[in-house]
Amino acid sequence: MTNLFSSFLDDYFAECDEHLMAIRQNLLFVEPYVNQPLLSRSILDKLFGSFHSIKGLSGMVGVNEAEQLAHEMESYLRALRDNKVVLTTEGLDALLSGTKILEEVITAYRIQNPAPDIVPICDRFRTIFTKPEAQEQEQSGLQEKVELNLSGQSTPTVPDTQPKTLKSLKLKPEESIQLAAALEEGNRAWQFEFLPGTEKAARGINVNTVRQRLQSIGELIHAEPIALENGGIAFDFIVVSHADTDTFADWEKDGITYLPYSQQEIKSQTSKVKSQNEEWESGITPEPQHPRKAENLDRLSPTPPLVPSPTALFTVAPSNVVRVDLARLDELMQMVGELVITRSRLEDNLNNLKPILPASHLRTLRETNLTLERQLRDLREGVMRVRMVPIGEIFVRMQFAIRDLVKQTQKQVVLEVSGETTEIDKFIVERMINPLLHLVRNAVSHGLEEQQERVRCGKSPQGKIALRAATVGEIVTIEIEDDGRGVDVEAVTSSAREQGSLGADTTLSSETLLDLICSSGFSTRKEADLTSGRGVGMTIVKNTVTELGGFLSLDTQVGRGTRFIIQLPLTLAIADALIVSVSGQTFAIPLSSVHEITQVPSADVTLYPTFANASVLGGEWGDKFFKPLRESKWENNEMIAHRGTVLPLLRLARIFNLENEIPSSDAEDNLYPTLKKELNTQTNIPQSINSQSLLNLIVVGNGFSAAAIVVDRILGQREIVVRPLTDPLVQVRGIAGATELGDGYPVLILDIIALTRAARIKN
Amino acid sequence: MKEILVVDDSATMRRMVMASLRDLKNVNFKEANNGLEAIEQLVIAPVDLMILDLNMPDMHGLEVLQFVRSHQSYSSIPIIVLTTRGDESSRNNALAAGASRYLTKPFEPRSLALAAQELLNQNLCQL
Numbered sequence: 020m021t022n023l024f025s026s027f028l029d030d031y032f033a034e035c036d037e038h039l040m041a042i043r044q045n046l047l048f049v050e051p052y053v054n055q056p057l058l059s060r061s062i063l064d065k066l067f068g069s070f071h072s073i074k075g076l077s078g079m080v081g082v083n084e085a086e087q088l089a090h091e092m093e094s095y096l097r098a099l100r101d102n103k104v105v106l107t108t109e110g111l112d113a114l115l116s117g118t119k120i121l122e123e124v125i126t127a128y129r130i131q132n133p134a135p136d137i138v139p140i141c142d143r144f145r146t147i148f149t150k151p152e153a154q155e156q157e158q159s160g161l162q163e164k165v166e167l168n169l170s171g172q173s174t175p176t177v178p179d180t181q182p183k184t185l186k187s188l189k190l191k192p193e194e195s196i197q198l199a200a201a202l203e204e205g206n207r208a209w210q211f212e213f214l215p216g217t218e219k220a221a222r223g224i225n226v227n228t229v230r231q232r233l234q235s236i237g238e239l240i241h242a243e244p245i246a247l248e249n250g251g252i253a254f255d256f257i258v259v260s261h262a263d264t265d266t267f268a269d270w271e272k273d274g275i276t277y278l279p280y281s282q283q284e285i286k287s288q289t290s291k292v293k294s295q296n297e298e299w300e301s302g303i304t305p306e307p308q309h310p311r312k313a314e315n316l317d318r319l320s321p322t323p324p325l326v327p328s329p330t331a332l333f334t335v336a337p338s339n340v341v342r343v344d345l346a347r348l349d350e351l352m353q354m355v356g357e358l359v360i361t362r363s364r365l366e367d368n369l370n371n372l373k374p375i376l377p378a379s380h381l382r383t384l385r386e387t388n389l390t391l392e393r394q395l396r397d398l399r400e401g402v403m404r405v406r407m408v409p410i411g412e413i414f415v416r417m418q419f420a421i422r423d424l425v426k427q428t429q430k431q432v433v434l435e436v437s438g439e440t441t442e443i444d445k446f447i448v449e450r451m452i453n454p455l456l457h458l459v460r461n462a463v464s465h466g467l468e469e470q471q472e473r474v475r476c477g478k479s480p481q482g483k484i485a486l487r488a489a490t491v492g493e494i495v496t497i498e499i500e501d502d503g504r505g506v507d508v509e510a511v512t513s514s515a516r517e518q519g520s521l522g523a524d525t526t527l528s529s530e531t532l533l534d535l536i537c538s539s540g541f542s543t544r545k546e547a548d549l550t551s552g553r554g555v556g557m558t559i560v561k562n563t564v565t566e567l568g569g570f571l572s573l574d575t576q577v578g579r580g581t582r583f584i585i586q587l588p589l590t591l592a593i594a595d596a597l598i599v600s601v602s603g604q605t606f607a608i609p610l611s612s613v614h615e616i617t618q619v620p621s622a623d624v625t626l627y628p629t630f631a632n633a634s635v636l637g638g639e640w641g642d643k644f645f646k647p648l649r650e651s652k653w654e655n656n657e658m659i660a661h662r663g664t665v666l667p668l669l670r671l672a673r674i675f676n677l678e679n680e681i682p683s684s685d686a687e688d689n690l691y692p693t694l695k696k697e698l699n700t701q702t703n704i705p706q707s708i709n710s711q712s713l714l715n716l717i718v719v720g721n722g723f724s725a726a727a728i729v730v731d732r733i734l735g736q737r738e739i740v741v742r743p744l745t746d747p748l749v750q751v752r753g754i755a756g757a758t759e760l761g762d763g764y765p766v767l768i769l770d771i772i773a774l775t776r777a778a779r780i781k782n
Numbered sequence: 783m784k785e786i787l788v789v790d791d792s793a794t795m796r797r798m799v800m801a802s803l804r805d806l807k808n809v810n811f812k813e814a815n816n817g818l819e820a821i822e823q824l825v826i827a828p829v830d831l832m833i834l835d836l837n838m839p840d841m842h843g844l845e846v847l848q849f850v851r852s853h854q855s856y857s858s859i860p861i862i863v864l865t866t867r868g869d870e871s872s873r874n875n876a877l878a879a880g881a882s883r884y885l886t887k888p889f890e891p892r893s894l895a896l897a898a899q900e901l902l903n904q905n906l907c908q909l
Contacts, residue, residue, distance in 0.1 A: 023891050071837050072795075074866060078887055215822040217827065220822070226818045226819055230818070242818055251825070254818060
């Protein structure tokens with residue numbers, strides 16, 4: 020096509036993405052209606068609309084394969100919508116595969132790859148649904164609407180004799196059915212009228228916001244413009260709702276009036292529908308295979324539980340949405356970050372002025388500085404909010420993946436989804452899509468047992484998979500849980516021993532188990548199959564989570580199920596942090612993980628010798644820092660009693676080798692453990708413990724993973740701009756990234772989750 | 783200044799239409815995402831030309847067309863119906879309902895601009 024439109028490619032891709040997402044969601048709603056005569060018309064309308072839009076846009080930017088495929092799918096949906104065909108399993112499968120291929124075609128165009136072959140899928144649609152003859156097709160789609168307008172009423176002009184009477188509205192047949200079904204459920208029907216105007220529009224009261232208001236109190240059945248006798252225009256709506264009149268009584272001041280929509284009116288509408296149906300059957304339009312008659316109403320009422328009110332799902336008018344390239348948001352966030360640093364510098368400079376400036380001047384300067392800080396914080400939150408998207412987008416994709424697998428594996432799966440409105444940074448979402456899909460695929464293909472096996476184990480034949488998301492503080496937790504067979508620890512252990520990554524006598528904790536599963540190339544399967552791959556998937560999952568500053572953990576019980584827990588930071592860019600110094604080195608501790616700052620006499624520290632086995636110090640982490648300890652089989656675990664519980668002490672100086680390392684022990688250790696313990700107290704513990712000085716402790720982490728970090732000084736609290744250390748050469752476990760406080764010197768940010776995990780003490 | 787109202791449920795398509803018409807002199811664009819919104823725009827401020835998509839959710843473009851044509855105050859507004867290829871069958875319906883022009887997507891920016899200019903000039907003569 021013309022060059023003019025090539026500048027719209029980004030918009031094209033974004034809009035296609037939106038439509039594809041809506042399509043995936045709506046196809047899931049359609050699924051329960053396979054082979055059912057009466058399919059929810061509004062969902063079919065939405066599906067039809069999405070394919071139609073993709074077709075139109077693809078034509079404009081010249082993605083011909085997408086245009087053609089969308090056209091085939093649109094034709095099939097039109098036939099479904101007009102009740103010319105019934106949705107079959109093959110039909111749904113074709114729609115699902117078609118959607119997948121359509122997405123691939125668009126993606127291929129985006130990354131300038133050759134498009135996949137669409138001929139087979141187009142042929143599939145043609146076999147499923149033999150297109151009506153050309154002439155018949157001409158009648159389809161629009162014909163019905165024209166029919167409606169010609170039948171019954173003459174023009175939309177309805178005499179407006181008395182102001183407060185009902186104007187007669189022209190409900191479409193499916194709307195009348197919808198209305199009748201809603202009334203049967205005990206709703207009341209209301210007719211609302213809104214008079215649009217310039218002044219109201221300026222106040223933000225327009226037909227779109229009114230429609231949103233009406234949708235908020237119930238189900239919007241019908242909307243129609245009415246020409247008033249005085250030359251004006253009104254919009255009339257029919258809404259069914261449980262809501263009390265109090266809810267909308269004061270809408271009158273915004274020009275929204277209401278009256279009950281009478282039973283009488285409804286009856287006459289229904290009879291009109293019937294007569295219209297008869298009209299149709301008499302031959303203008305092909306006879307619908309399942310005419311919408313009263314007996315079909317019953318079919319509509321038991322809506323499958325999966326289907327929330329379809330209108331409620333996509334109420335945001337697309338016209339209110341601005342699409343922004345993520346890279347631009349990154350730039351913006353970067354700029355906010357630089358502003359934050361500059362303000363820190365300003366604050367330092369202000370402090371330097373203290374001796375020379377009169378107090379009153381200094382105070383006003385400081386007040387301005389504080390205002391600036393507050394405003395910057397608001398700005399930062401604003402930018403952050405712009406980057407947030409609901410996690411539900413991924414969940415829908417995951418549902419799709421599950422559906423595909425279920426078909427391949429003949430397993431039955433019940434899916435539980437919660438927290439899909441949880442918001443998370445768009446960048447993180449994009450990066451997490453593939454890892455999450457991998458976990459879900461694993462859950463279906465490896466986690467859940469075959470039906471017979473489940474029954475044998477006394478479980479319900481249907482497997483259960485739960486997807487959950489929740490935000491706690493500045494951490495988003497995503498959980499993927501199945502009630503399948505659990506990870507076979509035996510198989511993993513023996514595979515690991517065969518591959519030499521596990522010693523013969525070591526036992527597995529859930530952390531080492533996870534480390535093993537995630538180690539590159541590890542697989543318990545001898546051969547890769549379609550669903551399981553070659554054992555690199557889990558490595559990617561773990562690496563992605565770690566790169567994003569998150570943490571992956573595993574909770575599994577043989578025979579009961581497996582749960583993967585992914586903890587991710589809400590956003591990557593800016594965080595509040597406590598700035599501390601240890602042995603002359605400055606560190607930043609994210610404030611979100613700090614629970615308490617306290618001082619304890621060093622005499623309160625007790626030493627707790629534990630067997631430093633692999634279960635405490637998994638893999639790489641243990642090797643890096645605790646190898647000398649592990650070799651000696653001894654570890655100094657300093658503990659402190661705190662608020663009725665016991666916390667391990669973390670000495671950063673030791674972990675990061677900031678002072679002399681603890682001398683490695685010799686063979687005597689094994690012989691004289693008690694003696695060694697005493698020796699440790701005497702020699703290895705830093706001087707501060709022996710004196711009666713106070714220790715500055717920062718209590719971090721939650722529950723069992725809580726720990727106390729010993730620091731020399733607490734320098735203050737700052738907003739920091741997190742710059743991740745992605746280069747593997749400078750990556751150090753326990754360090755999440757680096758920041759700068761405005762003086763040009765880098766400050767390392769502690770990875771609290773990794774540190775506390777390592778400090779956790781096992782019995 | 784001439785007011786052009788672009789009615790389409792796709793924001794990208796609206797922008798494409800506006801981009802095609804950007805060389806027209808003294809025009810101002812207004813957008814509507816659906817049929818009801820389009821009709822509301824007519825009430826709020828005068829419109830000199832409407833570019834109307836047909837396949838829209840809730841209220842079909844044809845219904846918008848019929849409503850506008852039957853309304854005493856707005857019946858003379860020139861309307862270009864711009865609809866997706868494959869719906870050609872609706873050409874007769876649209877023209878019968880009073881469409882001033884009927885174009886299909888994908889459209890040539892030039893033909894759309896030409897049609898728009900023509901209709902705007904015509905309207906000027908009528909006044």
